[in-house]
Amino acid sequence: MTAGRRLLRAASLAAALGLWQLLTSWDVNLWLRFEQFPTAGEVAAALADRLRTVPYWQDLGHSLRRIVLGFVLAAVLGVGVGTAVARSRWAADLLGPLLEVVRPVPAIALVPIAILLLPTNEQGIVFITFAAAFFPVVVSTRHAVRALAPVWEEAVLTLGGGRLRVLFSVVLPGALPGVFGGLSVGIGVSWICVISAEMISGEYGVGYRTWQDYTVVDYPGVFVGMVTIGALGWLTSTAVELVGRRATAWLPRPAGRAASPAAFRGGGRSPARRGRELAAAPSTALAAAPRKEPVP
Amino acid sequence: MSSATPATASPDSVPPATPTPATPTADSASPDSASPATGAVLTLQDVRLGHADGPALPGTVTLRVAPGELLAVVGPSGCGKSTLLRTLAGLLPPRQGRVAQDGRAIAGPAADRALVFQEDALLPWRTVRANVELPLAIRGMPRAERRGCAADWLDRVGLAEHARKLPRQLSGGQRQRVQLARALAGRPRAVLMDEPFGALDAHTRAGMQDLLVDILRGTGATVVFVTHDVDEALHLGDRVALMGTGEVLDVPHPRRRDAQHEPGTAALRRRILASL
Numbered sequence: 141m142t143a144g145r146r147l148l149r150a151a152s153l154a155a156a157l158g159l160w161q162l163l164t165s166w167d168v169n170l171w172l173r174f175e176q177f178p179t180a181g182e183v184a185a186a187l188a189d190r191l192r193t194v195p196y197w198q199d200l201g202h203s204l205r206r207i208v209l210g211f212v213l214a215a216v217l218g219v220g221v222g223t224a225v226a227r228s229r230w231a232a233d234l235l236g237p238l239l240e241v242v243r244p245v246p247a248i249a250l251v252p253i254a255i256l257l258l259p260t261n262e263q264g265i266v267f268i269t270f271a272a273a274f275f276p277v278v279v280s281t282r283h284a285v286r287a288l289a290p291v292w293e294e295a296v297l298t299l300g301g302g303r304l305r306v307l308f309s310v311v312l313p314g315a316l317p318g319v320f321g322g323l324s325v326g327i328g329v330s331w332i333c334v335i336s337a338e339m340i341s342g343e344y345g346v347g348y349r350t351w352q353d354y355t356v357v358d359y360p361g362v363f364v365g366m367v368t369i370g371a372l373g374w375l376t377s378t379a380v381e382l383v384g385r386r387a388t389a390w391l392p393r394p395a396g397r398a399a400s401p402a403a404f405r406g407g408g409r410s411p412a413r414r415g416r417e418l419a420a421a422p423s424t425a426l427a428a429a430p431r432k433e434p435v436p
Numbered sequence: 437m438s439s440a441t442p443a444t445a446s447p448d449s450v451p452p453a454t455p456t457p458a459t460p461t462a463d464s465a466s467p468d469s470a471s472p473a474t475g476a477v478l479t480l481q482d483v484r485l486g487h488a489d490g491p492a493l494p495g496t497v498t499l500r501v502a503p504g505e506l507l508a509v510v511g512p513s514g515c516g517k518s519t520l521l522r523t524l525a526g527l528l529p530p531r532q533g534r535v536a537q538d539g540r541a542i543a544g545p546a547a548d549r550a551l552v553f554q555e556d557a558l559l560p561w562r563t564v565r566a567n568v569e570l571p572l573a574i575r576g577m578p579r580a581e582r583r584g585c586a587a588d589w590l591d592r593v594g595l596a597e598h599a600r601k602l603p604r605q606l607s608g609g610q611r612q613r614v615q616l617a618r619a620l621a622g623r624p625r626a627v628l629m630d631e632p633f634g635a636l637d638a639h640t641r642a643g644m645q646d647l648l649v650d651i652l653r654g655t656g657a658t659v660v661f662v663t664h665d666v667d668e669a670l671h672l673g674d675r676v677a678l679m680g681t682g683e684v685l686d687v688p689h690p691r692r693r694d695a696q697h698e699p700g701t702a703a704l705r706r707r708i709l710a711s712l
Contacts (some may be wrong), residue, residue: 295557298525299571299622300547309570313561390561390602 178360186360187367195349200368202344206262207334207376210269211327218274218326219319222281223311239278247272247333251340265337265345272333273326277319284318285311317391320384327380331373346372476500477626477658478524478549483533485519492531493519499677499684501626506652506659506690508669511679512712517662520679521628524660525551537626547571550619554631556611558603564614565590565599571622589617592651609640613647620651626658634664645672649691666708670701681711 157180162168164179178186190196224231225239247268254264292310301309338347350365478501486492493516501507511517522528523535526545535542537549545551550571558567565586572582590596593613595606603611612632619627633641645668652659663669669676670687677684685704689695696702 291553291555291557292559294525294527294545294551295553295559296570296574297527297545298547298549298551298628299618300545300574301570305574310559313559316561388561390604392604 176359178363182360183363183367187364190361190364196368199344199346199349200372202342203334203338203346203372206265206338206345207269207327207330210266210334211273211330211376213266213270214273214277214326214330215323217270218277218322219281219312219315222278222319222322223285223307223315225278226282226285227307227311239275243275243279247329248336248340251337254337255341261341261343265334265342268337269330269334272329273323276325276329277322280322280325281315281319284315284321287318288314316384317388320380320388323380323384324377327377328373331369331376335369475502477503477505477538478660479534479536479539480520480524480530481534481536483523483535484531485516485523485528486531487519487528488531495682496533497682501658501660503658504656505674506661506672507675507677507684508673508687509660509662509677509679510664510666510669510708510712513664515679517664517679518630521551521630521660521662524626525549525628527551547574547622548625550622550624550627552612552615552619552627552629552632554634556603556608556615558611558614558618560603562603563599564595564601564603564606567603567614568618568621570618575622585621586617589621590614593617593647609636609644612636612644616648616651620655620657623655624657626660627652629659629661631663632661633668641668648672666705666712667696669708670696670705676704676708678708678711683711 161180163174164177165181167175169175221231221235221239225235226232250268250271251264254267255261258264258267288311292314293306296306296310334345335347335350338345339351342348346365346368350362350369353359353361353365478499480497480499482496482498484492484496497520499507509517509520519528523530524542526542526549542549558564559570562570565583568586568589569582572585577585587596587599590599593616595610595613595617598606598610603614606614615632633644636644649672661669661672663672671693672691673687674690675684675686685708687704688700689698696705
């Protein structure tokens with residue numbers, strides 16, 4: 141990113157904060173009412189205070205633990221179920237209708253079920269987080285597996301590979317770009333749901349703390365909670381994004397934005413060596429992209 | 437090969453397609469590996485081709501491919517050349533008739549019959565080396581051994597220094613060379629090639645033909661090579677099978693670059709072009 145673009149991004153953020161500070165410190169009260177609203181400065185001070193307390197970090201740890209557990213469960217089961225449904229007609233008939241009926245139910249509406257089913261609140265919150273991420277992962281995995289080029293599977297079959305080989309050498313790696321699309325959506329929905337679930341039934345966690353602050357009219361505290369949720373959400377989705385980009389480094393990317401997988405580089409070639417190569421193999425220079433040619 | 441459009445046509449009306457075992461020409465290697473039962477590696481007997489969910493192709497195919505032979509298959513578009521190869525590979529069951537390798541019916545794809553595709557069939561997430569190692573890994577060869585074997589094959593196709601690259605970092609011609617290396621690394625008994633050089637420009641294509649001739653030497657592999665290019669068929673094939681008429685013709689001077697002006701080759705070329 142160029143320095144100019146960085147500056148623009150920083151300026152946009154600073155302008156939003158500045159506007160907030162102005163509206164709240166002047167107690168602007170037009171149609172929107174800013175008189176009860178804490179100023180940016182108050183929120184910053186509250187955040188600085190909270191950062192020095194142990195409960196803040198405990199809450200953060202609780203929320204992170206819940207989201208990691210729920211999300212990893214959703215990723216593993218989602219990829220498994222999505223692949224099974226896409227690859228096996230039996231699994232599609234067995235699980236497909238069930239998935240389609242449960243999918244439209246918002247994960248947060250499953251809170252009563254979680255309370256009824258699971259012995260502890262903690263498990264209930266993890267369950268909600270799991271349910272939120274599970275469906276985006278299943279749906280994107282199913283689509284990605286169905287969209288795989290048949291030629292990859294046929295190549296492995298004619299090299300002697302069996303079903304398991306096809307699964308691990310073709311289906312799972314080939315579906316990865318689509319799977320990560322689902323994981324990115326999933327981690328975002330998981331955050332929304334873990335915070336909501338904590339607000340409803342948590343005993344610790346960022347969502348619980350934010351709701352507590354609201355009930356005791358500690359408005360700067362509510363904003364500290366929001367800032368924390370935003371930062372953690374950004375952190376987790378960036379982590380998923382980075383892992384995804386690394387796992388799919390083989391995908392063609394527009395020039396200049398390539399992930400530059402150093403391991404895949406062939407190593408520098410001397411001009412003399414390159415000249416020899418061109419002389420020995422004239423076939424490399426003019427090769428066109430594969431396409432089906434008309435048969436006379 | 438006998439491909440009779442009305443099913444009633446007598447196979448006898450097409451003399452070169454009689455079920456006599458094909459005689460390998462002087463250039464083809466290792467007749468000792470012939471199956472004693474039939475003398476052919478690949479056999480199609482009265483096979484009707486077609487996808488299970490589509491109409492069957494007209495006519496039936498009867499064809500024998502001798503050990504070490506390179507049989508070129510030419511024919512007009514849509515006549516079922518690719519379907520023939522996919523049936524031989526075991527990816528597609530025949531609608532009727534018998535397809536066999538070394539006398540045993542082909543029930544599904546196997547490492548014995550490697551397929552080289554026209555399109556890019558390398559796994560794009562695997563390095564060039566890992567692609568070539570694939571058939572060896574499937575066979576359960578230990579890592580160190582298969583690394584050496586893959587390096588050897590990449591060297592043969594002139595891509596030793598590209599081993600750690602991804603397929604997308606290579607040109608189309610280089611990717612086809614990797615496909616060749618991958619197909620041959622598993623030491624298959626038969627290699628089925630579906631217009632492998634069809635997407636390449638003329639210059640690259642000639643280089644690939646020479647490379648193919650070069651690396652097939654000594655492998656003893658039996659090759660069925662589908663192409664729409666009559667000159668390519670005449671250059672590479674020991675015999676040329678015409679998919680439309682069912683004729684199988686001997687090529688007088690297989691794999692000789694200077695043979696295209698010889699009277700025998702020129703006459704055969706005219707005959708093939710006339711029948712297409």
